[in-house]
Amino acid sequence: MNSGQLLTMHSDVVIKKLLQxxxxxxxxxxxxxxxxxxxxxxxxxxxxxxxxxxxxxxxxNDYMKQLKFMDELTQWSNKLHQDRYKFVEKYDIVMEKYKLS
Structure with a gap:
């Protein structure tokens, strides 16, 4: 297992922390x-x-860059329909700003 696979498997945890x-x-x-x-x-x-x-x-701005990097690596923004990304709804303002950037 390499670091990319590990990040992909646990991307929901990393994304949640970055959004917080x-x-x-x-x-x-x-x-x-x-x-x-x-x-x-x-x-x-x-x-x-x-x-x-x-x-x-x-x-x-730094957290937005980190979210973009994680998105490029794991495509998490395309998986928001999954239950493991349900927490994203709580951070609507941040997600709005992320989509605008």
């Missing part, structure tokens, strides 16, 4: 953007929120 992390970073981005809108421009609270937004956006 992407969802978490997206929600973190939303929280930081709400904070930046409420804070006065130039305050430390504002700049901290901006930094957090940038970090969350970077993480989210």
């Amino acid at each position: 992390l992407a969802d978490k970073s997206y929600k973190s981005f939303l929280r930081a953007s709400n904070t930046s809108y409420n804070a006065e421009i130039g305050t430390s609270r504002y700049w901290k929120a901006i930094g957090s937004m940038e970090q969350s956006q970077f993480e989210f």
